[in-house]
Every structure is written in C-alpha cells, then in structure tokens.
Amino acid sequence: MRVIELLENLSDIYGIADFNKNKDELIESYGEDICRYPYAIAIGHKMIEEIIEKIPLTYNDDKLAQEYLDEYFNSHQRVSEIAGKIANLIQEEGYHAVILDVSGKSEELNLKQSFSNKASANLAGIGWLGKNNLLTTEEFGPRLTWATILTDMPLSDYAGEPMESLCDECTICVKACPGKAIIDDSNPKISYNPEKCGEFLFKRRDEGHPVACGMCLYICPFGNSKVEQLTR
Template identity: 35%
Template sequence: MSLQDELNNIALENGVQYFGVADLSEATDFIVEQGGSDLSAYPYAISVGIRLMDPIVDKLTHRDEKAALLNYKHHAYDVINSRLDVITSILSSYIQDNGYAALPLPSSKRIDDERICAQFSHKLAAHLSGFGWIGKSCLLITPDNGPRVRWATILTDSPLKPTGSSIESRCGTCNECVKICPVQAFTGRNYVEGESREMRYDAKKCEDYFKEMENNGQLAVCGLCVYVCPHGRKKG
C-alpha cells in the first residue's frame, strides 16, 4: 500500500469525508503573496474536509433562535475546526515518521488582520485537489454538498499524486448567496484565476457585521451563504 493510500485510510478512520492532493506549482505566486516564501518550498498540499450537519445549517435562517445559532457556532465551526486540526496533526506525524516534511496549517486562524486572511487558503487546496470550484460567495463549492464542508490543509514534500484538477465554476446565473447576504458583501462576479478577492468579496463588511453583533450582545454567527447555496441544499 502506498503512503498516499495509508494517509487516505487514516483520514477516513478519523471522520474525514474528503481527502485529496493538490499540485501547488501553478499557484506559487498566490501562495507566496498570502503566506510568505517559506510555504512555496512544499510542492503538494493534502486537503481534508468534513461535511457540516445539514439540520444545523438548515436552521441558520432562524435568526431569533439563540439555540440554532449556538449550535452552528459550536458544532459546525468550533468542534469541526478542532477535529480538522487533530486530523492534520495525526497525518503530519505519520508523514514525518515516513521520512518526509509535513506542515499542518490551522483550520481557522488569521495571521493578517488588515487583509483578513489566513496564512494559506484551504479552499485553494481543495479547489486544486478537484473537489469543487470557488463560488460567488468566495467559498469552495462541492458538487455534492455545496459549501457545507470545512477544510484544512497539510503542506508536504512527500511523493504524492494529485487527485484531480480545478473545476470550472458551475454557479451560472445563480445569485442566491449575493441576495441573502445581510451586508451585501458579494459583488456577484464569478471567480477568475489571478483576480483579486476584492473584485468579488468585501471581507471588511463581514468583519464589521460580526463586530456589530458582538457589540449588541448577540452571537457573532451568519453562515447564510453556506445555507442558501442550491448545491448544498437538499432537494424535495
């Protein structure tokens, strides 16, 4: 059994629904710009994803129900992020024990408050692994579960095989995420490789919205763009 198969099995045993490998060679400039030159030393990214619980996401429109919002923040955000961090740590240790370098990246930690971004884009790794496309919401949209997946990444020099390639946008004329956003943070533009995020998304609007909720003594929870995407909502 190859190292990649072993890692895949470990991931599945630890509750991951998505395990993929991305060739990062075509994204070097973007990776360096966002996270620094040290990250460009790794030729591959392992992308792992855990699907969110539909009954929790489906209650996000119930803005007056504190329990519904608390469930989302706790189970669909805090708990799953912790699970992802544990899984990437386990996988990284296994890679290192096999003689290769592995850098697990936090599932949800910001390093730049001005640009409002993390060290590395997990959705980029998932996109390049063939799991989906970048939607108008700037989320990774999977064909089967839409944006109802949280992601984490391991950078590595281990000899892995890419599991797929980037998928073209299937958003078409759909603007459900644009319309439902309470602060109109999305412009409705489709993702274009190399185009700045600001052409599609004003992260500061989201940031200010969360701060306003906190200042008003509310739970800082939104997720409406996750809820509304037709690729994730169940039919019938």
C-alpha cells in the same frame, strides 16, 4: 498507499495539490516557504447537518445562533485532529508533514500572510471559490471546514487540477445575504465584501446577539437538497 487509505477513511472529501504547477503565483502571495514542500493535502470535514439546517432560525433565536457558532469552531477542531493523524502517518513513512492550522499558519514556515486552506482545496480540484468566497464542492457545497498538510511525500499520481466555478448565473446567496456583502460577479475577490460582512456581524454583536450568520453557507444549492430542488 496507506496515507490515501487513511484519508478516505477519515475525511469527508480530500484532494492533493501539486504546488509546482502554481509555484510562481504561490510564492508571490505567500513567500518562498509555502513551496518548501511540493504537495498539499486538502482535507474537508462536514459540519453537523442538523445544526446547519437551523441557520435561518438563528436570527431570532440566540440559543440556536450560539449552537451554530460553537459548531463552527468545533468542526475546525475535528478537522485539525484528522490532519494530525494523517501527518503522523506521513512522518512514520519517513517524510515531512507540516499542518497549517485554521488560521493558515505554522510555526515551521515564514509566510508573508496566512495561507488560505481554501486555496489548497481549489488547486487540488475538489472545489471552487463561490461568489460568497467559500470553498464549494459539488457534493457538500460550502458546508465544510478545511485543513491543509504540506508534505514531500511523492503524491503526483493523486494530484488534481484547479476547478472552475460552477456558480454560473446562480444568485441565491447574493439575494439571501442579510449584510448585502455579496454581489453577482464571477470573481470572488470582487463578489464578496468582507467589510460589509463584518459590519453586519458586529452590528449583531452590538445588539447582544452571538456573532454568527452563515446564511450563504446554508442557502447554497450545492449540498442543500431543498434549495437545489427549488432552483430546478
């Protein structure tokens, strides 16, 4: 299939979610429009490794902090461009394709709330929500940005199943979080506190620093060979 071939060529990781399998839950959270099309293509794109590896230095170097912040937004732009190419091919094949932007919205859909691109990746079976509430994959960890395409192209043969968390007893991100925004709990809705995370970032901003952190993204042993070796 041409679409699958293009996904393999352009994305670092991808998966297909069959929304019919979780239809009631999705509609309850986002409204009827989220299931207007039965399949979601989750596209993962790696952030630049050299920039991620400098995250521990960003707390004392505003230039590096700004570099990471810029890469965060630039990577979203890159994955959006990939999604656009995939969507164009789907439409050329005679099917519908709706891209959910970085904020999880589309002018074509009337949603109760912004859709989580992390949710499509999890339902597609390519990752799980870690204790830091970031979509984490075995190969790349949480060092990815995501885009979602909703479509009626028949993709059932490629659809995955939701992935269970592999965080287990690991508490590295809990201990490393400078804002104390993560606790040791298997449920990311409980383990991650967005208010505390925001408080830390805004404090940094008020002190005149770029609004950037990313320590939980950097320190995760998945996708980080140095930390993985230490944990072993």
